[in-house]
Amino acid sequence: MRKWITRSIFFYFLYGLLVYWYLFFFSGSGVPAPYEGTSADPSTFMSGRELLLSQEYSTIKNFLYFVTIPFEWFLLFICLITGFSRKMQQWSEATSKFFSLQSAIYFFWLSLFVTVVSFPVNWISYQISKSYQITTQTFSAWMKDEIIDFWVNYLLMTIIVIVLYWLIRRFEKRWWLYAWLLSIPFSFFLMFVQPVIIDPLYNDFYPLKNKELEEKILALADEANIPANHVYEVNMSEKTNALNAYVTGIGANSRIVLWDTTLNRLDEDEILFIMAHEMGHYVMKHIYIGIVGYLLLSLVGLYAINVLMRFIIKRAGSLLKISSIKELTAFPLFLMLLGVLIFASSPISNAVARYQEKSADMYAIEMTNNHEAAISSFQELSRAGLSQVNPPALVKIFRYTHPTMLERIVYLEKHKESAK
Template identity: 80%
Template sequence: MRKWLTTSIAVYFLYGLVVYWYLFIFSGSGVPAPYEGTAADPATFMTGREQLLSQEYSTLKNFLYFVTVPFEWFLLFVFLLTGLSRKMQEWSQATSKRSFFQSAIFFFWLSLFITLLSLPVEWIGYQISKTYHITTQSFHAWIKDQLIDFWVNYFLMALIVFVVLSLIRKFEKRWWLYAWLLSIPFSMFLMFVQPVVIDPLYNDFYPLKNKELETKILEIADRADIPAEHVYEVNMSEKTNALNAYVTGIGSNSRIVLWDTTLNKLEDEEILFIMAHEMGHYVMKHIYVGIAGYLLLSLFGLLFIHLLMEKLIQRFGPLLKINSMKELTMFPLFLLLLGVLTFASSPITNTVSRYQEKSADMYAIEMTNDHEAAIHSFQELAKTGLSQVNPPLLVKIFRYSHPTMLERIHYLEEYGEKQFDEE
């Protein structure tokens, strides 16, 4: 146990050094020479200090992300290696004879263990955002959101733990297929209730107060044959200075949502472009394409986890204190493998998402026909959020579900030049 624990700590430390070298030393800043002086060059819309802060903030956040992701895997590994998982299983079985309560008790202690040990890292991220004036949220409000996160995730995951364990005990060889089939209605249900049940736990949502702007937005929706009756705004200024807008939910519960920070800092023409972008997702059915892609990946992911767990328990069961897949004590291993596969698949999902985002951008520019407002909206998004216009390649691959600001502004500039030439 000491050997494996020492090795894992050493590997994690070396990984952190490699990430530090890549982000702070190897990766350059700025934009390629052909883009200097263009609208995509931060020097044209940011002050020297803003450019410096953007580079510092983005690099720190990227470093924290890459070292945090495997940190949870490391904690799950320690939970198994030290026998804590085995002891928690024995304690939960001694507390109740019902399988559901055993699962709930076991996962509560596992969640508490991970949350408490991860809290300092989360706090560092909060402090970084606070220092660079991205986060405006008070510490009290931040802790409140952490508690909401804990309980929402706990209740959802406790249910999943119980269902998956029940399927494994009943269908040891085919549990992954039945779990996937059940995940389809479960995922659809979550997407349906999220806008009206989960999201309001964190923020206040209400119809757009600016009725004149809402009328303009609904006119674009009508041209796009979108049956929209309301646009929602959410009170985010008490938490952040960043700008955002998004589409959430499915069916009758789908919503187009604007952050109030976006309303406060952008002109109407720029907001109309952003809204047209979100409508583009609806028109091109990106939500449903995303659901289909998620379900396809999850099918192969669950099968792969099943095969890996069989091999790992067979070979390393005594070391990890796992006798079979039918035990509660195997769940840290299940979550560890799920986390690794999710991270490994992120380049694929991000690539698809970036393609969809570009399609929505082009749809929006065709609907609004105002490339200057579009470019300025992206410049303001980068400036306000201290975002890197041209991030390092690995950051883009693993973190960016949207095209980089360099790419977005560049193809909008090209669109404007093409339009000017045609005129």
């Protein structure tokens, strides 16, 4: 056990050094020479201080992202190899004779362990965002969101754990297929209730105060044949200086949502372009395409987890203190494999998302025919979030669900030239 823990710490430390070297020394984020001095060059719309801060902030946040992703896998591995997972199963079995209640108790202890050990890392991330004035939340407000996160995730995941282990114990060979089939209505249910139950736990949503702007947005929606009666505003200025807008939910619960920071920092034409972009996702059915893609990946992922769990338990079950896939003790292995597979598949899902975002940009520019507003809105998004216009390649591949700001501004400029 000590040997494997030492090895895992060594390789994690080596991985962190490689990530640090890549982000801080090897990779560059400057603008290619052909675009220097153009509207895609951040030096044309950011001050010298903003350029410095965006480089520092983005690099630090990217570093934290890449080192914290395997950190949770490391925690789950430690939970297994030290026998802590088996100990938690014994606690749950001593508490109740009902397996569903045992599952809820076991997952509570596992969630609490991961949350407490991960707390310093999350706090560091919060402090960094606070120091660069991206986050505006007080510590008490941030802690409130952290606590809400814990309980929302715990309640949803407890349902999943109970159903998952019932399936594994009832259908040991085909559990992954039945779990996938049940995930379809569950995913749609979550998308339906999120705008009206989950999101309001974190923020206040209310109809857009600027009725003149709302009329113009709804006119765009009507032109795009989108059934929308209200545009919602959310008080994100209490938490961040970053900008955003989105369409959420499905069916009768779909909503057009604008952050109040976006309303405060962008002018009317820029907001209308952002809204047209979000409507483009609706018109091109990107939400439903995304659901289909997610379901296909989850089917492959659940099958892969089934095969890998059986292989690992057969080869290293004694080391990990797991004797069967049916045991609650094995759940950290399930989560660890799930996390690895999600990270490994992120380049594919991100590439699809970036293609959809470009399509929505093109839809918006055709709808509004206002290139200047489109370009200035992207410039302001970069400035407000201190985001890199041209991030390193690996950052784009693993983190970016949107084209880089350099790419977005460049293809808008090209479209502008071709439209003349």
